[in-house]
Amino acid sequence: MSDHGTPTITPGRQWVLLILGGIVTVFVVAAAVWVVSMPWPASTPEVSPAGRPAPAAPPAAVPVAAPTASLAPGTPKPASCEEIYSPAMVGAFADQVLNPAWTTEPAADVRDGADDPELLAIINASEHLSCRWVSAAGASGSGVSTNVVWVTAEQTAAVDARLRALGMECYEELEGLRCITETSTDTDNFGQSHFLRGGIWLATVWVNAGPDGYTHDMVGTIWAGA
Incomplete structure (x- = not known):
C-alpha cells in the first residue's frame, strides 16, 4: 500500500499563491469601498404596473387672493x-x-351715475354699489341711478378734476365736495349730482325723478353718527 503523506509545496508555488491571494483581497476591498461610497437616491420612485417609474405628483397650486384697495379707518x-x-x-x-x-x-x-367715459371708467374699475330707482315694469322716461363708489385718494383727485373740467358747479358741503349740473327742457328735467367725502363717491344721475334732499339723505344715512 502506498504512503500518502502531507503534500509538499515548493517555494515557487508558495509565491504564486501569495500573489493571487493578494490580488483577490485588493478586489474585494475595492468592491466594498465602491458599494459603501456610491450615491443612493433619497427614495425609490413608485413603480407603475407597466414597470416604469410613476411620475411624481406636481405641487399643489397655492391660491392667490386678488388685491383689494384698503379703506381708510372709519x-x-x-x-x-x-x-x-x-x-x-x-x-x-x-x-x-x-x-x-x-x-x-x-x-x-x-x-350708471355718470355719462362721461372717464368717470364711468373709474366707476367700473372700482368697488361699488349700483342703486337704481326705476319703474318695476321696465325702462321708462324717469328714474334715479346712484353708484356708491369706494375710491383712493388718487381717484378722488381725478374725479374732482374731471367734474370741474366738465363745467359742473362744485362747492363744499356736508364735510365733502358737491358738484352738480342740471338741464331742463319743455318736457324733461335731467341732471347729475356728485358727492366726494372720505374715500366715497356718490355718483347720481336723474331723469324726471328724484325727491328733494336725495343726496343729503344718503350722506346723513351713510355717515350716521360721524
Whole structure:
C-alpha cells in the first residue's frame, strides 16, 4: 500500500499563491469601498404596473387672493343699497322701486351715475354699489341711478378734476365736495349730482325723478353718527 503523506509545496508555488491571494483581497476591498461610497437616491420612485417609474405628483397650486384697495379707518362700508337710504326717503319713491329684477338682465336699458367715459371708467374699475330707482315694469322716461363708489385718494383727485373740467358747479358741503349740473327742457328735467367725502363717491344721475334732499339723505344715512 502506498504512503500518502502531507503534500509538499515548493517555494515557487508558495509565491504564486501569495500573489493571487493578494490580488483577490485588493478586489474585494475595492468592491466594498465602491458599494459603501456610491450615491443612493433619497427614495425609490413608485413603480407603475407597466414597470416604469410613476411620475411624481406636481405641487399643489397655492391660491392667490386678488388685491383689494384698503379703506381708510372709519370709512363707511354699506353692504347693500337698502343701507344708504332712510325709511323716509324710501317712502318718497311712490311709483318707483329699488333695483327691480329687470335691471340685472344683460340687455337692460339702465344708467350708471355718470355719462362721461372717464368717470364711468373709474366707476367700473372700482368697488361699488349700483342703486337704481326705476319703474318695476321696465325702462321708462324717469328714474334715479346712484353708484356708491369706494375710491383712493388718487381717484378722488381725478374725479374732482374731471367734474370741474366738465363745467359742473362744485362747492363744499356736508364735510365733502358737491358738484352738480342740471338741464331742463319743455318736457324733461335731467341732471347729475356728485358727492366726494372720505374715500366715497356718490355718483347720481336723474331723469324726471328724484325727491328733494336725495343726496343729503344718503350722506346723513351713510355717515350716521360721524
